[in-house]
Amino acid sequence: MRLFSKPKPLADPTKNAQCTAFEVDNWILSEFTLRQLVPVVGIHPFPLNELMLMSGAVCRFKPAFIFEWGTHRGKSARVFRETIKAFSIPCAIHSIDLPDDVPHGEHPKDTRGELVHGMEEVTLHQGDGITVALELCARLAANAPVLFYVDGDHSHASVTRELTAILDARPDAIVLLHDTFYQSSESGYNIGPFEAINEVLAKRGQGYARISTNTGLPGMTLLHPATHA
Numbered sequence: 001m002r003l004f005s006k007p008k009p010l011a012d013p014t015k016n017a018q019c020t021a022f023e024v025d026n027w028i029l030s031e032f033t034l035r036q037l038v039p040v041v042g043i044h045p046f047p048l049n050e051l052m053l054m055s056g057a058v059c060r061f062k063p064a065f066i067f068e069w070g071t072h073r074g075k076s077a078r079v080f081r082e083t084i085k086a087f088s089i090p091c092a093i094h095s096i097d098l099p100d101d102v103p104h105g106e107h108p109k110d111t112r113g114e115l116v117h118g119m120e121e122v123t124l125h126q127g128d129g130i131t132v133a134l135e136l137c138a139r140l141a142a143n144a145p146v147l148f149y150v151d152g153d154h155s156h157a158s159v160t161r162e163l164t165a166i167l168d169a170r171p172d173a174i175v176l177l178h179d180t181f182y183q184s185s186e187s188g189y190n191i192g193p194f195e196a197i198n199e200v201l202a203k204r205g206q207g208y209a210r211i212s213t214n215t216g217l218p219g220m221t222l223l224h225p226a227t228h229a
């Protein structure tokens, strides 16, 4: 039994791009994920449904720039890089992690960005993610479609600060956020990112559509302007 169709150039999985609703071809994205993503990034920390939401968002919205943090070893940056290569999307990826001398429990030290070293589509930076991203965005991408990927410090305060700053600066931005699964607070799981998204969006009315992989940990959320076509 053949698991996949014969290897061939992958078609654009975007469906109904003229509509505001998000729709992608899940079979094309499944083939891409299993053939090209899982062999290089595995399924940790991003399970299959999250890999498909990340790659699907890039295919659907075709950002010219992706600003993401934290880099860590470079898995998320590599997911975005493999996606733009496979689907011929012209895009520059800028990935930011904290400087080496800033103490943080998850700082990758010598392994920072090792999965994207030498790849021309990805530029690595060090600094505070949102600060560096917005500087780069203003300088490089003033009139270009942009996607922000938020995966730094997952505290309620950090995600609130970062998402607010993104939507203030670029209300047209596509935003992906990680670790957004909602469990009842009795479980003790960090629901800070989930609550931060709720609160930031509540202040802005109904302007954004929200799609989440909310079947289990760690959880990924996509926000896009509800009027995006």
Ligand SMILES: C[S@@+](CC[C@H](N)C(=O)[O-])C[C@H]1O[C@@H](n2cnc3c(N)ncnc32)[C@H](O)[C@@H]1O
Binding pocket: 045, 069, 070, 071, 072, 073, 074, 075, 076, 077, 096, 097, 098, 104, 106, 107, 108, 127, 128, 129, 130, 151, 152, 153
């Ligand atoms: C959970 S890891 C990110 C996982 C990563 N995106 C991946 O692909 O595997 C969190 C990272 O965010 C970094 N970080 C924490 N706060 C940050 C900030 N304010 N700006 C930039 N990076 C930050 C940490 O140093 C760490 O490398």
